[in-house]
Amino acid sequence: MEQRLGVRERSDWSKSVRKVEPAFRTLGAPLEAVRSYTDSNCVNLGSCLQGCPTNGGKSTQNTYIADALAAGLLELRADSHVERVVIEDGEATGVEYVGPDGALTRVDAGAVVVAGGTLNTPQLLLRSGLPDSPSSRLVGRNLGFHPARLVYGLFDEPQDNHMVYPITAHAMGHQHDEDGGFVIEATTIQDPIGFATTLEDENGPLYGPALVEALRAFRRWIGLLVMVSDDNNGSVQLDENGQDVYEASFTAAENARMAGALDFTRDVLVEAGASSVRWTGLITTHQQGSCRMGSDPERSVVDADGQSWDVKRLYVGDGSVVPRTLSVNPSLTIMALASRLAEHLHADTRGYLS
Numbered sequence: 390m391e392q393r394l395g396v397r398e399r400s401d402w403s404k405s406v407r408k409v410e411p412a413f414r415t416l417g418a419p420l421e422a423v424r425s426y427t428d429s430n431c432v433n434l435g436s437c438l439q440g441c442p443t444n445g446g447k448s449t450q451n452t453y454i455a456d457a458l459a460a461g462l463l464e465l466r467a468d469s470h471v472e473r474v475v476i477e478d479g480e481a482t483g484v485e486y487v488g489p490d491g492a493l494t495r496v497d498a499g500a501v502v503v504a505g506g507t508l509n510t511p512q513l514l515l516r517s518g519l520p521d522s523p524s525s526r527l528v529g530r531n532l533g534f535h536p537a538r539l540v541y542g543l544f545d546e547p548q549d550n551h552m553v554y555p556i557t558a559h560a561m562g563h564q565h566d567e568d569g570g571f572v573i574e575a576t577t578i579q580d581p582i583g584f585a586t587t588l589e590d591e592n593g594p595l596y597g598p599a600l601v602e603a604l605r606a607f608r609r610w611i612g613l614l615v616m617v618s619d620d621n622n623g624s625v626q627l628d629e630n631g632q633d634v635y636e637a638s639f640t641a642a643e644n645a646r647m648a649g650a651l652d653f654t655r656d657v658l659v660e661a662g663a664s665s666v667r668w669t670g671l672i673t674t675h676q677q678g679s680c681r682m683g684s685d686p687e688r689s690v691v692d693a694d695g696q697s698w699d700v701k702r703l704y705v706g707d708g709s710v711v712p713r714t715l716s717v718n719p720s721l722t723i724m725a726l727a728s729r730l731a732e733h734l735h736a737d738t739r740g741y742l743s
């Protein structure tokens with residue numbers, strides 16, 4: 390997996406990473422080079438979140454999907470929305486989807502793999518009418534957010550954090566803290582609009598002259614991303630009209646952990662010489678765990694192969710199966726789990742595809 394994605398060590402630290410590095414060391418959580426799936430075409434454009442223009446950032450789109458498509462092993466039906474998995478006599482027999490022409494089409498299959506992501510997969514399963522059981526009652530439960538914040542420090546010299554690869558270094562010193570821990574990535578900044586609309590200080594969102602002043606200094610901010618391990622207390626469910634409903638009820642312990650992580654990150658920036666520090670509210674791009682994998686049908690949605698405990702031939706192959714929020718970015722693990730599932734299906738030990 391790592392080989393195909395071109396995982397390599399990013400020790401090509403920018404000026405801004407070097408600026409904060411001594412402070413991390415002083416505060417006992419030294420920065421380490423990140424191993425990341427960006428190949429030599431990465432020219433530090435910094436637009437990873439908007440889409441990598443050089444394909445230096447490897448994703449399934451330019452690796453696994455491209456390989457299968459080029460080899461004629463994959464038929465893509467783009468711009469289509471799967472409405473439900475067809476379940477007959479306790480087995481998944483296909484899906485129904487609405488294509489770009491608006492028509493509802495049924496595809497029959499020996500096995501169905503749902504991979505709509507942590508927020509969408511539970512909705513699709515709930516809309517498909519799973520039989521009632523302890524396992525199906527867990528669909529959409531145990532949702533983890535991996536809550537994060539960007540914390541910014543203002544420095545005297547331009548740092549140009551909009552023109553760096555955003556994750557060349559991380560501080561792992563608090564990854565295994567007894568209270569749950571956190572990880573910090575260095576360094577990055579949002580695009581100017583994202584930056585302007587999310588900035589806060591202890592009085593709440595920044596506005597007026599203070600915000601204008603912060604924006605004028607755009608090139609001088611260094612941003613650190615701090616990600617906290619949560620306890621999977623969220624959920625995604627459907628209301629009586631079939632609309633999605635999300636809940637994130639953090640416990641007092643989780644709130645204290647997030648506050649501690651923010652304090653530490655602020656301390657790093659002050660130690661590094663920042664003249665002021667600002668931060669964003671909570672953000673997440675790492676949802677995990679809403680259809681967790683496990684060995685006990687009373688406590689999980691899918692078994693160790695990724696197959697539903699309740700519906701044969703129905704598999705889940707995305708981040709929703711991760712049983713507990715990972716302390717680091719999850720996509721490599723999600724891809725490894727998907728690859729493992731592909732090997733399982735290819736071996737066809739249950740005779741679903743023969």
Ligand SMILES: Cc1cc2nc3c(=O)[nH]c(=O)nc-3n(C[C@H](O)[C@H](O)[C@H](O)COP(=O)(O)OP(=O)(O)OC[C@H]3O[C@@H](n4cnc5c(N)ncnc54)[C@H](O)[C@@H]3O)c2cc1C
Binds near residue numbers: 509
């Ligand atoms: C801005 C951003 C930055 C990130 N940075 C990193 C990073 O640096 N490192 C890292 O490890 N992770 C990162 N992540 C997280 C990572 O992208 C996700 O964890 C990962 O993509 C999740 O994979 P998945 O297969 O579970 O779901 P997804 O990648 O979300 O795939 C689900 C797919 O299913 C499709 N879909 C959903 N419902 C339906 C339906 N009903 N019918 C048809 N199609 C459907 C969706 O359109 C989507 O294409 C980032 C995420 C974001 C948003």
Ligand code: SF4
Binds near residue numbers: 433434436438
């Ligand atoms: S910094 Fe990001 S967007 Fe720019 S080339 Fe590298 S991976 Fe692509």
